[in-house]
Amino acid sequence: SYELTQPPSVSVSPGQTASITCSGDKLGDKYACWYQQKSGQSPVLVIYQDSKRPSGIPERFSGSNSGNTATLTISGTQAMDEADYYCQAWDSSPVVFGGGTKLTVL
Amino acid sequence: QITLKESGPTLVKPTQTLTLTCTFSGFSLSTSGVGVGWIRQPPGKALEWLALIYWDDDKRYSPSLKSRLTITKDTSKNQVVLTMTNMDPVDTATYYCAHCIAAAFDYWGQGTLVTVSS
Numbered sequence: 001s002y003e004l005t006q007p008p009s010v011s012v013s014p015g016q017t018a019s020i021t022c023s024g025d026k027l028g029d030k031y032a033c034w035y036q037q038k039s040g041q042s043p044v045l046v047i048y049q050d051s052k053r054p055s056g057i058p059e060r061f062s063g064s065n066s067g068n069t070a071t072l073t074i075s076g077t078q079a080m081d082e083a084d085y086y087c088q089a090w091d092s093s094p095v096v097f098g099g100g101t102k103l104t105v106l
Numbered sequence: 107q108i109t110l111k112e113s114g115p116t117l118v119k120p121t122q123t124l125t126l127t128c129t130f131s132g133f134s135l136s137t138s139g140v141g142v143g144w145i146r147q148p149p150g151k152a153l154e155w156l157a158l159i160y161w162d163d164d165k166r167y168s169p170s171l172k173s174r175l176t177i178t179k180d181t182s183k184n185q186v187v188l189t190m191t192n193m194d195p196v197d198t199a200t201y202y203c204a205h206c207i208a209a210a211f212d213y214w215g216q217g218t219l220v221t222v223s224s
Contacts, residue, residue: 001169033210035153042202042217043153048210086153090209094166095143095155
């Protein structure tokens with residue numbers, strides 16, 4: 001079965017750029033999306049179709065997907081961005097989630 | 107405005123069948139391209155996709171749980187129902203339903219915590 005691998009944790013200082021990766025076999029050939037989940041809340045879609053932002057998502061969130069890796073980038077990270085982030089892709093299953101990355105804003 | 111809400115039992119016994127209902131508003135499940143999915147999250151763990159039903163009644167299941175899952179829709183009632191048989195304590199989780207479009211789940215319900223215990 002298809003698997004997506006994320007680093008368990010990423011730390012960033014306020015105002016700096018955070019990058020969270022998601023790896024999977026030929027992931028660049030599939031659509032990837034990203035969800036933000038704050039403690040005790042439902043996930044929120046922040047990036048879909050590799051790099052598109054839903055309405056209401058700040059411009060500091062961006063995405064890319066090429067080769068075997070999709071990347072979520074948060075520019076000018078704010079304290080409010082501290083959360084768990086999950087990547088998701090579509091395969092023959094068809095839906096696969098990554099294991100999640102805890103973003104800490106120090 | 108799209109909203110979804112999960113409902114069902116909060117406690118089930120091992121071996122029982124779980125039935126969850128997702129009641130939604132703000133969209134129609136007869137609209138081309140639209141789907142509703144179920145995703146669960148055990149306490150402190152990652153999201154796990156369970157099942158998905160599309161506007162045309164196409165149904166997809168997680169390969170690891172396929173034998174235990176059934177997803178159906180009632181378009182007239184704006185509801186999607188998920189059943190999971192032979193529940194086990196490891197199935198304890200928050201269960202979410204979500205609106206699916208353009209290869210993403212863009213609206214999620216608040217989730218419902220289901221505990222499996224005797």
